[in-house]
Amino acid sequence: MEQTKESQYQFLLDLEKSGLEQFGLMSSQIWRDDPRRLGIFLARYKFVAKMFSGMKRVLEVGCADGFGTRVVRQEVQEVVATDFDPVFVSRNQGRPQGKWNIRFQAHDMLGGPLAEGFDGVFAVDVIEHIPTVDEDRFVANLAASLHPQGVCLVGTPSLESQIYASAPSKAGHVNCKTAPKLKELMRRHFHNVFIFSMNDEMVHTGFYPMAHYLFALCCHRKCP
Numbered sequence: 001m002e003q004t005k006e007s008q009y010q011f012l013l014d015l016e017k018s019g020l021e022q023f024g025l026m027s028s029q030i031w032r033d034d035p036r037r038l039g040i041f042l043a044r045y046k047f048v049a050k051m052f053s054g055m056k057r058v059l060e061v062g063c064a065d066g067f068g069t070r071v072v073r074q075e076v077q078e079v080v081a082t083d084f085d086p087v088f089v090s091r092n093q094g095r096p097q098g099k100w101n102i103r104f105q106a107h108d109m110l111g112g113p114l115a116e117g118f119d120g121v122f123a124v125d126v127i128e129h130i131p132t133v134d135e136d137r138f139v140a141n142l143a144a145s146l147h148p149q150g151v152c153l154v155g156t157p158s159l160e161s162q163i164y165a166s167a168p169s170k171a172g173h174v175n176c177k178t179a180p181k182l183k184e185l186m187r188r189h190f191h192n193v194f195i196f197s198m199n200d201e202m203v204h205t206g207f208y209p210m211a212h213y214l215f216a217l218c219c220h221r222k223c224p
Contacts, residue, residue: 064085136152160178
């Protein structure tokens with residue numbers, strides 16, 4: 001029988017027998033090509049998790065391969081994770097969830113809200129992919145997915161960061177914004193909007209033009 005040199009690690013071999021955890025499509029590519037990005041990526045989800053800590057039901061919009069979703073699930077009772085691309089959703093549904101019990105489903109937020117009265121809704125790295133002509137419809141549907149006291153959190157690369165973006169990123173980033181423009185958009189749909197800057201893993205309230213990433217924390221939705 002194979003044994004680890006330190007007995008406290010023996011249980012890891014037992015876990016291995018039941019199958020090791022797997023990366024998804026995007027997280028696998030990041031780990032292969034630029035592993036440092038995983039730390040930054042997961043830090044964004046940790047910020048969402050801490051802002052939503054204690055909530056009962058939370059909706060993720062644009063979950064992709066769902067790699068960061070468990071970080072939020074650690075702090076809330078239930079997560080419904082959606083993506084408009086069924087390729088990602090089908091693979092997420094096919095991976096064992098174990099104790100995390102995240103519900104993955106296909107849904108296009110431009111087509112309408114997922115009107116289940118969620119306590120929180122968040123979209124990490126999504127709004128920059130939404131054409132400007134559709135952005136108000138997208139945010140309105142985010143708001144309509146919440147109960148009246150629900151909270152929305154949107155994260156996006158800043159417009160200023162795009163000179164450093166890779167070619168594949170630039171191809172998909174059709175709507176990056178400055179902090180004032182992001183706040184202006186979200187204020188059309190929420191009464192209170194708080195903007196945070198982010199550089200690598202650090203979230204702060206520093207000088208917006210030097211922020212690589214932005215978060216908009218939005219409360220008290222406006223009635224349509």
